[in-house]
Amino acid sequence: IHRSRCGFYPAPQYLRCQSLSGAGAPRWNDCDTPEEFNFASDVLDYWTQMEKEGKRGPNPALWWVNNQGDEVKWSFREMTDLTRRAANVFTQTCGLQEGDHLALILPRVPEWWLVIVACIRTGIVFMPGTTQMKAKDILYRLQVSKAKGIVTTDTLAPEVDSVASECPALKTKLLVSDHSRKGWLDFRSLMRSESPVHTCIKSKTLDPMAIFFTSGTTGFPKMAKHSHGLALRSFFPSCRKLLQLKTSDVLWCLSDTGWILAVGGSLLEPWTAGSTVFVHHLPQFDPKVIVQTLFKYPITQCFAAPSVFRMILQQNSTSLRFPTLEHCCTGGEALLPEEQELWRRQTGVLLYQAYGQSETGTTCGTLRGMKIKPGSLGKAIPPYDIQIIDDKGNILPPNTEGNIGIRIKPTRPIGVFVCYESNPVKTAEVECGDFYNSGDRATVDAEGYFWFLGRADDVINASGYRIGPAEVENALAEHPAVAESAVVSSPDPIRGEVVKAFIVLTPNFLSHDRDQLTKELQQHVKSVTAPYKYPRKVEFVSELPKTITGKIKRSELRKKEFGQM
Ligand code: BCO
Numbered sequence: 001i002h003r004s005r006c007g008f009y010p011a012p013q014y015l016r017c018q019s020l021s022g023a024g025a026p027r028w029n030d031c032d033t034p035e036e037f038n039f040a041s042d043v044l045d046y047w048t049q050m051e052k053e054g055k056r057g058p059n060p061a062l063w064w065v066n067n068q069g070d071e072v073k074w075s076f077r078e079m080t081d082l083t084r085r086a087a088n089v090f091t092q093t094c095g096l097q098e099g100d101h102l103a104l105i106l107p108r109v110p111e112w113w114l115v116i117v118a119c120i121r122t123g124i125v126f127m128p129g130t131t132q133m134k135a136k137d138i139l140y141r142l143q144v145s146k147a148k149g150i151v152t153t154d155t156l157a158p159e160v161d162s163v164a165s166e167c168p169a170l171k172t173k174l175l176v177s178d179h180s181r182k183g184w185l186d187f188r189s190l191m192r193s194e195s196p197v198h199t200c201i202k203s204k205t206l207d208p209m210a211i212f213f214t215s216g217t218t219g220f221p222k223m224a225k226h227s228h229g230l231a232l233r234s235f236f237p238s239c240r241k242l243l244q245l246k247t248s249d250v251l252w253c254l255s256d257t258g259w260i261l262a263v264g265g266s267l268l269e270p271w272t273a274g275s276t277v278f279v280h281h282l283p284q285f286d287p288k289v290i291v292q293t294l295f296k297y298p299i300t301q302c303f304a305a306p307s308v309f310r311m312i313l314q315q316n317s318t319s320l321r322f323p324t325l326e327h328c329c330t331g332g333e334a335l336l337p338e339e340q341e342l343w344r345r346q347t348g349v350l351l352y353q354a355y356g357q358s359e360t361g362t363t364c365g366t367l368r369g370m371k372i373k374p375g376s377l378g379k380a381i382p383p384y385d386i387q388i389i390d391d392k393g394n395i396l397p398p399n400t401e402g403n404i405g406i407r408i409k410p411t412r413p414i415g416v417f418v419c420y421e422s423n424p425v426k427t428a429e430v431e432c433g434d435f436y437n438s439g440d441r442a443t444v445d446a447e448g449y450f451w452f453l454g455r456a457d458d459v460i461n462a463s464g465y466r467i468g469p470a471e472v473e474n475a476l477a478e479h480p481a482v483a484e485s486a487v488v489s490s491p492d493p494i495r496g497e498v499v500k501a502f503i504v505l506t507p508n509f510l511s512h513d514r515d516q517l518t519k520e521l522q523q524h525v526k527s528v529t530a531p532y533k534y535p536r537k538v539e540f541v542s543e544l545p546k547t548i549t550g551k552i553k554r555s556e557l558r559k560k561e562f563g564q565m
Helices: 039-052 076-093 110-122 135-145 157-166 187-193 229-235 260-272 287-296 306-313 337-347 424-429 469-477 514-528 554-561
Strands: 062-065 071-074 101-104 125-128 149-152 172-175 208-214 222-227 250-253 276-280 301-304 327-330 351-357 361-365 386-389 402-407 435-444 450-455 460-462 465-467 482-492 496-505 537-540
Touching: 039 076, 039 110, 039 229, 039 260, 062 110, 071 076, 076 110, 076 187, 101 110, 101 135, 110 125, 110 187, 110 208, 110 260, 135 157, 149 157, 157 172, 172 187, 208 229, 208 260, 222 229, 229 260, 250 260, 260 276, 260 351, 260 361, 276 287, 287 306, 301 306, 306 327, 306 337, 306 496, 337 351, 386 435, 460 482, 460 496, 465 469, 469 482, 469 496, 469 514, 482 554, 496 514, 496 554, 514 537
Parallel strands: 062 276, 101 125, 101 149, 125 208, 149 172, 250 276, 250 301, 301 327, 327 351, 496 537
Antiparallel strands: 062 071, 208 222, 351 361, 386 402, 402 435, 435 450, 460 465, 482 496
C-alpha cells in the first residue's frame, strides 16, 4: 500500500472545488424542505472550502486508528478528493448509475466513509450491512434489492461468491483489500489511478439516498428507504441541539457500520458540524480497548448503545475519568436509570439518551444541557411531532401506555423513511391514522418526556440489535435436532435483552446431552446467519403454547421470561 499523509491513497494534487452552495452554519430551519440537497456538495465540500480559506482548525475530518498502531488522518480536503475518485470508480469503471443499489458490507475501515460519500455524489443508493452476515443473509439482501454492486472485504468475498450466481442483477464486485481476488475489482488500486475530478449530481432532497434493512416479527428484514432528507435533517437547528457539536469536537460513535446509527453518528451529524469523526477499527468488541482509547485520544463526545456503556462499567476499571470526554449519548435499546447515574458517578460525564429506529433516525432525545429524567428517552425533537397513540392512531393522554407514533400526515417530515422498498403492504401496515406507528410501547409525561416500555410485537432488541424471531427460528429449523422452536426476548443484566429459544426436539435427539446440544445449536445459528442473532439462552420443552389455530403464542413465553405471568 502506498501510504501518504492521507493514509492509503495519494494526497490530493488536482483538488478543484466545484460550485459550492455554501452550508455549514445552520442554513435551513426545522421545517424547510429545499428542493435540492446533497450532503457531499452542500456539506463536505463546504468544509473543504473552509479549510482552504483557513476558516477551520487543523483537526482532521476523519481520524482512524487500529490496534496495530496504524493511523489515518484525512482532512476535509482529502475527503473531497478521495470521495470524488471513489465516485469515478463507481460510475466510470463500474458503470453504476444514479438510482442503482449498492450493498456496502465493510467493517470500520476508512473506505466505508469514502463509499458512502461517493454514493451520495453519484446518486447511487447505498445499503449498509453488518459484516456479521453470512452467505444466506447476503443472498437475500442482494436478491430483494436487485443490487447492481457490492463492496466488501476478503473475509466476506467467498460468501458473496458462493451466492453471486443466484443474483442476476449483480454486475460489480469491489474488494477493499491489500490482495486481489479473481472476479473482483480492486477498490484500492482503482482509487489510486482514478481522477479526482467529478461533478456531483444535483439531487432532489426527496430522491433516494440509502436503504437500511430492518427486522420485523415475521418474514425477512424489510428495506427502509431514506431520501437525502436524512442527511438534511442534521442541519435542522433542533436536531443539532442533541449533541451541539463544534468544529473542535472529536466524536466517537461506536455503532456497527451496518446500522443507521453509524451513518448518522459517525458521518452525517459530525461532518455537518465540521467536527472530527474518530474511529477505532475494533474488529472484536472489547471494553478494555474502548477505555484505553478514551484515555489515549482527545475524544470529546462518545455515542454508543447502552450495552457498550454497561460493559465498560462492569469491567471494574480503577478510573474512568477520561481527560477530554465532555458529552455522552446513547440509543438503540433501553437504558436503566441506575446505569445513567453510575456512568455519571464513575466518569463525571452525563449520559444522555436518544431514541430512533432504522425507519426514523433519531427523533426523540434529551438534548445536551436539557434536564435529564433518568430512564426517559427525552422529548420529541422538532420538527417531529411524536405522540402516544392507540391502535387506530388516536392520541392518548399523558401517562397512558400506547405506541410511539410520529405524525406523517398531512406532511411527512424530512428524515422519516420514504417507504419499505418494493413493499407497499408493509409500508401501509405501519401507517396508523396520521401517524407512523413505531411498534414501540411507551408513555409520555405531562412535561413531554417519553418513557420506553417495550415492543408491541415479538421483535427482540438484544444489545441494540433488532432481531426478528422468525429469522432465528428459520435458522434453527435447518438443524435436524429441531422439530419446532419459538424464539422470544429474555431479560439480561448486560445486554438488556437476549434471544431465547424454546426448542422441541426431534425424536432422534431426545436422548442427547442437553448442554452439548445447546452449544451445537448456538454454533449452528452463528454459522448460518449473522451471529449476533444466536440464542444465548436455550430451553428444551416437550411442546410449545399454541392458539386453537396452531399459531405459537410467543407472547406467553415472553411474559414468563419477564416474570409477568
Ligand atoms: O458472545 P459471543 O462471543 O459468543 O459471540 C458474539 C461475537 O463474538 C460473535 N461474532 C461477532 N462477529 C462474528 C462472530 N462470530 C463469528 N463470526 C463473526 N464474524 O457473535 C456474537 C454476537 O456478537 P454481538 O455483536 O452481539 O456481541 P459483542 O461482540 O459482545 O458486542 C456487544 C456490542 C454491545 C458492542 C454489540 O452488541 C453492539 O454493537 N450493539 C449495538 C448495536 C447498535 O449499534 N445498534 C443501533 C442500531 S440503529 C438504531 O437503533 C437507531 C437509533 C437511532
